[in-house]
Structures are given as C-alpha cells and as structure tokens.
Amino acid sequence: MKGQIDFWFSLGSTYTYLSVMRCSEICSRNDVSTRWRPFQLKTILDELGGLPFKEGSPKTAYMWHDLARKSSKLGLKPILPAPYPNPQAHLANRMARIGLDFGWGEDFIQAYYRKWFETKHGGMEEPDLIGCLEVVGQDANSIMEMAKSPETVARLDAETDEARALGIFGVPTFVVGKELFWGNDRLEDAIDYCKMR
Amino acid sequence: MKGQIDFWFSLGSTYTYLSVMRCSEICSRNDVSTRWRPFQLKTILDELGGLPFKEGSPKTAYMWHDLARKSSKLGLKPILPAPYPNPQAHLANRMARIGLDFGWGEDFIQAYYRKWFETKHGGMEEPDLIGCLEVVGQDANSIMEMAKSPETVARLDAETDEARALGIFGVPTFVVGKELFWGNDRLEDAIDYCKMR
Structure with missing residues (x-):
C-alpha cells in the first residue's frame, strides 16, 4: 500500500453519494x-452557521443538477432532487460506524444511498434505515439498540471532535496526515498526495 | 473554434486568481x-446571505491553504493569506469591464491579482487600482472617471442581473450555453462540455 486516506463523511451529505460509490474502487x-470515518457533520455545521443547501436557493439548484451530471458520468441513475435534509442522518451515521467495525459498513452505506437517491420515497426515516440493515443481512432490532446506546453516541461524538480538530467543515473530506481535500472532486488530488508523500 | 465559454467572475473573489492566471492559455x-464577464457578485451574495469566507472560520483557513497548494502547482507564488474582503472590488470590476471593451482588460485583471496576491500591502484601495491602470499603460484619471460614471455602473448592474438569471451564486463560474460549472476546478469540465456539444 502506498498510503492511507481517511474518508470523512456524514450520511446527511448529498455529494457523499458520489464518493461512497467510487472511493473504494479508485x-x-x-x-x-x-x-x-462517519461523524456528525450537522453538529459542526450548526456551530458554523447551518446547512450549506437552503431550500430554493440557486446553490441548491446547482447542487442537484451537478450531482445528476456527475452521477451520469459514473453510470449511476439517481432520482433527483432527493428528499433533503435527512432527519435521521445522526442515527444512520451511528449504524454506519457499527457496520464499519463489524465488516458490513460499506455495504450498508451503499444500500442507504441507493435507498435515499435511487428510489422514490418521502424521506429517510427509521423504517428506511431498518430496511437498509436488512438488505445487508443484519438483525435490525439489535443494531438499532446498539446505535442508540450511550457508547455509540459517545463514539460518534468523539469522531466529530476529531473532525473539528482537523478543521473539517464539510464533506466528503479526504485527509492524508493533516492535509485536507474537501469535496468529491478532490479525491484524485488526495490519492496523488498520498502517493508522493 | 470549438465553442465559447463565458467566464463569470468578480475581482473580490480569491479563487478567481487561479482562473485568471490559467483560463486563456488552457x-x-x-x-x-x-x-x-466581470459582475458585482457581492450584490448576489448579500441577497443570499453574505460572503462565503468568514474571518477565523475553518472554511476560510482551508481556502487559503488550498489556494496556496493550487497556486504552487501552477508555478504561482502568492503571499497568503492576502487582505480579505476586498473593499474596492465593485470599482475594480467596472475598470475590468472597461478594459475588456478596449482590449487591455485581461492585462489589467492579471496586474490587479498580482498586486493583491503577490505583493505585501494593507488592502486593495483606490491608489492600488490606479497603480494597476498605470501598469497596463492607461490614463488612470480618465478610466477612474469612466468607472464611476452612471453608464458603467448600469452596465455592471445589467451583467449582475444576467448572472443572477443564469443561477450564478459564486465564482469563478464557467457557463456554456445554460450549463454552469462552478469553481476553478471545473474549468476542464466546462471545456470538455464545450467540445462535445
């Protein structure tokens, strides 16, 4: 291996969809x-002034259009705009952390984004998360209990503290050592940096 | 020619430095x-909620670091962070528009960014703009008068209205037809799109 990239993200993020679908392969x-590294980005965004994509703003319109354009280049077929913001992102991030610890995390995260972006639905609520756990063959009740436990809440809060200390203010962010690359478009720059260190 | 890109920018923008230095060549x-296409981005930012880079924020720290990193790849040697925000950007945009009409616009804009980013100074004020006009061989008094005339103010306001109608919310933005590509990093995407139309 030529190095390691920490891929920081939150399951409330729209552009993270693209990185989740291409990061491991590339x-x-x-x-x-x-x-x-899932963490509670919303905690940091709240400290800094709120969500980046306000309903009806030109930046939000651009984001959906750009996401559709970029998805198409990757052979993905999302149905956009998807419901946003995502009210259960904090719970989904905890499930993702558990899954990553136990080896089914990436599959869960991809199932989550396929549900959020590639099917029609009213928004990602608890039953949708349960569905994603079932897709990856997990016992939904026990994972839900773990995800709501004080230990998991604290684990994610600690990850969020580490993200804040690194200077992360949005996702996806790719980190090599202390060098940050913000945005799905910058994954290639992170890889180049990783290889030349 | 394989097509045309409208390069929308404001001389208050930091990342526009990179595009100004590489756009024509590439x-x-x-x-x-x-x-x-210079325009008064600040008018649109004020409508949407303010400047993107607040003093002391992690996003602002990242922007300066990222700008230094990207500059280095282009062989540029800025002294960063530079004074920000830029109080005379509205006047500089009007001078840029006049210069573009008369054939010395690109040279003026590059001189402006070299002054702002590549020399030490307290901030870009009117005497600095006069210096940039002199660098490109213009009579500063007459250009200053033109830049402050109601006709030039109205011209820039009309450009700003067109930018708003296109959905522009930040710069640099490259526009091909009605397709927007926001950010210096996306110039290559705009060129690709231009060539495949």
Whole structure:
C-alpha cells in the first residue's frame, strides 16, 4: 500500500453519494488504503452557521443538477432532487460506524444511498434505515439498540471532535496526515498526495 | 473554434486568481474561445446571505491553504493569506469591464491579482487600482472617471442581473450555453462540455 486516506463523511451529505460509490474502487486501483470515518457533520455545521443547501436557493439548484451530471458520468441513475435534509442522518451515521467495525459498513452505506437517491420515497426515516440493515443481512432490532446506546453516541461524538480538530467543515473530506481535500472532486488530488508523500 | 465559454467572475473573489492566471492559455490550447464577464457578485451574495469566507472560520483557513497548494502547482507564488474582503472590488470590476471593451482588460485583471496576491500591502484601495491602470499603460484619471460614471455602473448592474438569471451564486463560474460549472476546478469540465456539444 502506498498510503492511507481517511474518508470523512456524514450520511446527511448529498455529494457523499458520489464518493461512497467510487472511493473504494479508485483507491484500491491506486494501491491506497482507506478508512471510512462517519461523524456528525450537522453538529459542526450548526456551530458554523447551518446547512450549506437552503431550500430554493440557486446553490441548491446547482447542487442537484451537478450531482445528476456527475452521477451520469459514473453510470449511476439517481432520482433527483432527493428528499433533503435527512432527519435521521445522526442515527444512520451511528449504524454506519457499527457496520464499519463489524465488516458490513460499506455495504450498508451503499444500500442507504441507493435507498435515499435511487428510489422514490418521502424521506429517510427509521423504517428506511431498518430496511437498509436488512438488505445487508443484519438483525435490525439489535443494531438499532446498539446505535442508540450511550457508547455509540459517545463514539460518534468523539469522531466529530476529531473532525473539528482537523478543521473539517464539510464533506466528503479526504485527509492524508493533516492535509485536507474537501469535496468529491478532490479525491484524485488526495490519492496523488498520498502517493508522493 | 470549438465553442465559447463565458467566464463569470468578480475581482473580490480569491479563487478567481487561479482562473485568471490559467483560463486563456488552457482555453486557447483547447481551441475554445472565452468571454470574460466581470459582475458585482457581492450584490448576489448579500441577497443570499453574505460572503462565503468568514474571518477565523475553518472554511476560510482551508481556502487559503488550498489556494496556496493550487497556486504552487501552477508555478504561482502568492503571499497568503492576502487582505480579505476586498473593499474596492465593485470599482475594480467596472475598470475590468472597461478594459475588456478596449482590449487591455485581461492585462489589467492579471496586474490587479498580482498586486493583491503577490505583493505585501494593507488592502486593495483606490491608489492600488490606479497603480494597476498605470501598469497596463492607461490614463488612470480618465478610466477612474469612466468607472464611476452612471453608464458603467448600469452596465455592471445589467451583467449582475444576467448572472443572477443564469443561477450564478459564486465564482469563478464557467457557463456554456445554460450549463454552469462552478469553481476553478471545473474549468476542464466546462471545456470538455464545450467540445462535445
């Protein structure tokens, strides 16, 4: 392996969809390892002034159009705009952390984004998360209990503290050592940096 | 020529530095023509909620670091962070528009960014703009008078209205037809889109 990239994200993020769908393949092809690091981005956004995409703003309209355009280049077929913001992102991030610890995290995260972006629905609520757990063959009740436990809440809060200390203010952010690359478009720059260190 | 890109920008923008220094060369190499379109971005930002880079925020720290990193790849040597925000950007945009009409616009804009980013100073004030006009061989008094005339103010306001109608909310933004590409990093995407139309 030529180095390691920490892939920081939150399951409330729209652009993270693109990275979730391409990160492992492209890093593996470049012989770079990744650590997936879900955290509670919303906590940091609230401290900094709120969500980046306000309903009806031109930036939000651009984001959906750009996401459709970028998805198409990756062969993905999302139905956009998807429901946003995502009210259960904090719970989904905890499930993702558990899954990553136990080896089914990436599959769960991809199932989550396929549900959120590639099917029609009213918004990602608890039953949708349960559905995603079932898709990856997990016992939904026990994972839900773990995800709501004080230990998991504290684990994610600690990850969020680490993200804040690194200077992360949005996602996806790719981190190599202390060097930050913000945005799905910058994954290639992170890989290049990783290889030349 | 394989098409035309409208390069929308404001001389208050930090990332526009990178595009100003590379846009003409890369577009010319790709046989794509460009129209440089300065406008009063701040008017639109004020409508949408303010400047993107607040003093002391992690996003602002990232922006300066990222700008230094990207500048280095282009062989540029800015002294960062530079004074920000830029109080005379509205006047500088009007001078840029006049210069573009008369054929010395690109040279003026590059002189402006070299002064703002590549020399030490307290901030870009009127005497600095006069200095940039002199660098490109213009009579500063007459250009200043033109830049403050109601006709030029109205011209820039009309450009700003067109930018707003296109859905522009930040710069640099590259526009091909009605397709927007926001950010210096997306110039290559705009060129690709231009060539495949």
